[in-house]
Amino acid sequence: MDQRTRTRRRNRAAIQEAALRLFQRQGYEATTVAQIAREAGVSHMTFFRCFPTKEDVVLQDEYDPMLEELVREQPATLPAVERIHRATLVGLGRVYEHNREALLDRSRLLLSIPALRSRVGENLASASTAFERGLTPPETTHPTLEVRAVAAACSAALSAAVIAWVDTDGEGELPELVDRAFLALRASSPGHHRS
Amino acid sequence: MDQRTRTRRRNRAAIQEAALRLFQRQGYEATTVAQIAREAGVSHMTFFRCFPTKEDVVLQDEYDPMLEELVREQPATLPAVERIHRATLVGLGRVYEHNREALLDRSRLLLSIPALRSRVGENLASASTAFERGLTPPETTHPTLEVRAVAAACSAALSAAVIAWVDTDGEGELPELVDRAFLALRASSPGHHRS
């Protein structure tokens, strides 16, 4: 690997860790980008070369390629919602056991800070396109509206599960909530509670 | 009505019109808040008292109460997705005929400017809570996860329809696309096209 990309990644990681440390210690809005950069030992320009905005330090993740691949691995005979449901459970299982608390902390942060919450829709959108790509054969250029609608609906349901998880302060278990959210998509009647 | 609130609304409208005019003439990012305020004949502080951010001039709408009411009017025996589907069609029909071009212009703007697109998720979220309120009886305090998931999925599907509409530059008809998106939610299989 290149030396340049190595130091670049080290910078990226140092910035992200410094940022999260400062956010937890003194709050998101009370922390300035210059402060993060100083803590990470770089200039504030390097910060913006690694993360386009201050919010992206928290927002960016790299789950999308995994989700796409997991959806593609599910049997194509299943309905699309079911494929995405299973893929989500598998992917979640991979990070949930060892990173449950980190995932909860990050989700809490994303949902509690207005500047971050106003942008979680972007993460939903990128998860949605990952689902679309997983549903459509690789050579397809543009997914159909039907595929896009289902993918968007599934990521929205997933997001509802995460929000419910954070609402209960992480007392429930996220995979169960995800199950309930996806099941509600298939058989939904108003006022229907699980027994 | 109060004289004060009257001038306040006049200010609001003047700012919004001036802003949209300037955005169309010279682009969103090339237009500064001070410029909008000057064009509307107010100070830039008045701007921020009417709209919390520059983006909100384009983002804010008042469809949510109507959507909530329309969902509540649909027969409660129908599945939740169907109630929201019908409510959306009715509400859309009300504004679509006379404001089709304005709706298209606004949607184009929202989806083409990065600063705006990154925040459309907020509109989806508020539409989602409107759906939730329409689905749950008025005395209910917190909607169930199932209701939240369905509401979020429906607003996501609606958004997919709007995106597809804008993608074709408004050549299709939005209500048809909304139909396709909602139908895809119920019977979905990958690669399935409507016949």
Added chain:
DNA sequence: GGCCTCGTGTTAGTGAGTAACATTTCTGCT
């Protein structure tokens, strides 16, 4: 008409994000 509240304008400030240029650091080639 006089108090009094509330919206507005003015000013000055913070902080995110960008542009331009100097400087350092790595890479490729001989």
Added chain:
DNA sequence: AGCAGAAATGTTACTCACTAACACGAGGCC
């Protein structure tokens, strides 16, 4: 190894969204 070119980083200065504080003026209330 050493040098030329390229690319990342730092420095400086700037724009602009947004806020805090206070002064002012226009309604509302008696």
